[in-house]
Amino acid sequence: xxxxxxxxxxxxxxxxxxxxxxxxxxxxxxxxxxxxxxxxxxxxxxxxxxxxxxxxxxxxxxxxxxxxxxxxxxxxxxxxxxxxxxxxxxxxxxxxxxxxxxxxxxxxxxxxxxxxxxxxxxxxxxxxxxxxxxxxxxxxxxxxxxxxxxxxxxxxxxxxxxxxxxxxxxxxxxxxxxxxxxxxxxxxxxxxxxxxxxxxxxxxxxxxxxxxxxxxxxxxxxxxxxxxxxxxxxxxxxxxxxxxxxxxxxxxxxxxxxxxxxxxxxxxxxxxxxxxxxxxxxxxxxxxxxxxxxxxxxxxxxxxxxxxxxxxxxxxxxxxxxxxxxxxxxxxxxxxxx
Amino acid sequence: xxxxxxxxxxxxxxxxxxxxxxxxxxxxxxxxxxxxxxxxxxxxxxxxxxxxxxxxxxxxxxxxxxxxxxxxxxxxxxxxxxxxxxxxxxxxxxxxxxxxxxxxxxxxxxxxxxxxxxxxxxxxxxxxxxxxxxxxxxxxxxxxxxxxxxxxxxxxxxxxxxxxxxxxxxxxxxxxxxxxxxxxxxxxxxxxxxxxxxxxxxxxxxxxxxxxxxxxxxxxxxxxxxxxxxxxxxxxxxxxxxxxxxxxxxxxxxxxxxxxxxxxxxxxxxxxxxxxxxxxxxxxxxxxxxxxxxxxxxxxxxxxxxxxxxxxxxxxxxxxxxxxxxxxxxxxxxxxxx
Numbered sequence: 001x002x003x004x005x006x007x008x009x010x011x012x013x014x015x016x017x018x019x020x021x022x023x024x025x026x027x028x029x030x031x032x033x034x035x036x037x038x039x040x041x042x043x044x045x046x047x048x049x050x051x052x053x054x055x056x057x058x059x060x061x062x063x064x065x066x067x068x069x070x071x072x073x074x075x076x077x078x079x080x081x082x083x084x085x086x087x088x089x090x091x092x093x094x095x096x097x098x099x100x101x102x103x104x105x106x107x108x109x110x111x112x113x114x115x116x117x118x119x120x121x122x123x124x125x126x127x128x129x130x131x132x133x134x135x136x137x138x139x140x141x142x143x144x145x146x147x148x149x150x151x152x153x154x155x156x157x158x159x160x161x162x163x164x165x166x167x168x169x170x171x172x173x174x175x176x177x178x179x180x181x182x183x184x185x186x187x188x189x190x191x192x193x194x195x196x197x198x199x200x201x202x203x204x205x206x207x208x209x210x211x212x213x214x215x216x217x218x219x220x221x222x223x224x225x226x227x228x229x230x231x232x233x234x235x236x237x238x239x240x241x242x243x244x245x246x247x248x249x250x251x252x253x254x255x256x257x258x259x260x261x262x263x264x265x266x267x268x269x270x271x272x273x274x275x276x277x278x279x280x281x282x283x284x285x286x287x288x289x290x291x292x293x294x295x296x297x298x299x300x301x302x303x304x305x306x307x308x309x310x311x312x313x314x315x316x317x318x319x320x321x322x323x324x325x326x327x328x329x330x331x332x333x334x335x336x337x338x
Numbered sequence: 339x340x341x342x343x344x345x346x347x348x349x350x351x352x353x354x355x356x357x358x359x360x361x362x363x364x365x366x367x368x369x370x371x372x373x374x375x376x377x378x379x380x381x382x383x384x385x386x387x388x389x390x391x392x393x394x395x396x397x398x399x400x401x402x403x404x405x406x407x408x409x410x411x412x413x414x415x416x417x418x419x420x421x422x423x424x425x426x427x428x429x430x431x432x433x434x435x436x437x438x439x440x441x442x443x444x445x446x447x448x449x450x451x452x453x454x455x456x457x458x459x460x461x462x463x464x465x466x467x468x469x470x471x472x473x474x475x476x477x478x479x480x481x482x483x484x485x486x487x488x489x490x491x492x493x494x495x496x497x498x499x500x501x502x503x504x505x506x507x508x509x510x511x512x513x514x515x516x517x518x519x520x521x522x523x524x525x526x527x528x529x530x531x532x533x534x535x536x537x538x539x540x541x542x543x544x545x546x547x548x549x550x551x552x553x554x555x556x557x558x559x560x561x562x563x564x565x566x567x568x569x570x571x572x573x574x575x576x577x578x579x580x581x582x583x584x585x586x587x588x589x590x591x592x593x594x595x596x597x598x599x600x601x602x603x604x605x606x607x608x609x610x611x612x613x614x615x616x617x618x619x620x621x622x623x624x625x626x627x628x629x630x631x632x633x634x635x636x637x638x639x640x641x642x643x644x645x646x647x648x649x650x651x652x653x654x655x656x657x658x659x660x661x662x663x664x665x666x667x668x669x670x671x672x673x674x675x676x
Contacts, residue, residue, distance in 0.1 A: 270587045
């Protein structure tokens with residue numbers, strides 16, 4: 001029996017369990033040139049919230065009653081395709097389900113299944129530090145914001161999949177890092193992975209804490225802001241910018257569920273400080289993935305970057321894992337282990 | 339008798355006449371190497387509002403009871419300096435007064451008096467289309483936003499000194515232009531100088547009008563937004579952006595007097611559309627002023643760009659002219675004619 005999660009209804013605000021339904025169908029047989037991937041790890045990511053709305057965006061919305069998609073790692077368990085023999089492990093985009101029949105070609109708007117290179121890292125790292133979240137961190141920090149050795153980087157959601165990778169890359173490259181995370185335990189972990197300071201946004205307003213952290217570190221301001229959350233963090237980063245600061249805007253999880261206006265007090269700083277703000281998406285950097293993989297593998301092997309995952313077990317838990325992203329239930333990358 | 343305007347007190351919110359005082363002192367004699375400039379035109383500009391607050395910014399605040407500074411054009415009427423003989427006309431930064439003794443050197447943080455080149459244009463153009471506002475328009479549109487032929491440009495305060503120049507440069511370079519201005523009369527003028535459409539922001543909310551203008555012109559969205567006002571215009575531009583739109587942020591006159599937070603509903607568009615937002619200041623482009631002057635003079639001589647000024651007469655009127663900027667009392671560049 002093949003099982004896959006679909007939307008039962010479109011979430012309004014924060015998604016709830018009742019928005020999802022588990023579809024069951026007999027396992028499809030594999031045809032000529034086809035093979036079956038049995039998934040072992042599924043990714044749930046904040047960007048999926050956008051695809052649950054029925055609006056035009058950079059990716060089409062998920063259909064109601066149709067299996068959702070997302071990053072997954074699995075193993076080939078049946079095969080009529082010599083390129084993908086039984087036992088071969090692949091990274092692909094047919095997540096939210098336990099198994100899928102594939103033909104090795106890229107589905108419309110999707111990507112071809114990629115055989116995992118032998119780097120001696122745990123499989124699930126291909127969904128975290130070596131996958132989309134890791135690439136988002138690396139491209140945003142180095143190719144969008146052009147962060148350089150000696151600069152001050154402020155990163156929100158620093159205990160999340162992307163933010164924790166930003167923190168570690170920045171430290172490996174000789175930058176000063178101030179993170180922000182929710183709760184003392186997460187903040188302690190963010191400092192453990194190298195951040196020079198970490199603000200607890202649940203303990204009080206961001207701006208005075210950010211000013212305090214800069215003072216304690218003897219820094220005048222922020223050179224690079226890596227934004228995963230928007231709202232209050234974005235505004236505080238504007239208020240504390242150095243001249244010619246660069247903002248890489250990767251996500252605004254604060255406002256994905258709640259489209260009410262953001263109250264911004266410091267946008268005028270953009271002018272006098274000549275701040276540059278740029279949005280970006282991981283797929284835009286597809287051509288540079290090999291450069292990212294090579295640099296990241298080097299840092300992992302040198303012990304400069306560690307992957308950390310929060311995994312919920314069994315397919316049944318996929319919606320819980322996804323919903324947990326919005327309350328900060330994860331430290332590091334949120335995954336589902338089948 | 340030499341007269342100069344100073345701040346009597348720092349404005350709170352919109353400046354009022356009582357914030358200003360006219361200082362009088364006997365004309366200073368000119369010493370060795372010095373010369374007297376008698377001003378004929380003074381510039382008042384929105385950026386001066388920032389210098390009236392007692393806060394660190396890109397320029398130091400005006401002192402209380404000290405002559406303010408700003409762009410001015412004048413004529414040398416006494417001289418002990420062969421470089422600046424009697425009758426020579428100069429552009430300089432000792433505005434807000436009727437005459438000044440200069441030595442031809444740049445004051446701290448200021449600029450050297452520049453002798454007006456012979457381009458056959460009215461003197462006051464050096465404070466408008468060939469001066470700081472014109473340069474701000476040219477650099478922002480072409481060097482910050484990299485606007486190209488065939489693109490759609492949205493410009494706020496399109497009847498103002500900078501915005502009306504943006505409009506005309508963009509049309510001369512083959513772009514489609516949607517302006518925004520306050521009132522039917524200003525909108526008519528913005529169309530007269532070439533805009534394909536002009537929104538009257540006093541007649542209703544900006545966003546539906548911008549969407550309507552794009553529809554009528556058969557355009558999908560905005561490629562370049564030139565921001566002079568911030569707030570609602572900025573948010574509407576985000577909502578109507580094309581992919582990879584560029585925003586040149588030059589001013590936010592909507593919020594200079596009133597530091598209450600701006601309510602922004604569409605900041606998340608930055609991510610999916612990969613919008614690039616950049617603040618800039620005219621002085622950053624000092625090295626490229628000759629390139630700007632040459633290109634602008636060519637467009638003026640070809641009749642593609644016309645300067646328009648709103649001038650108030652006599653030095654007494656300088657504060658009124660300045661205060662009028664915030665209620666839109668000017669069409670084109672606001673000046674004071676002595």
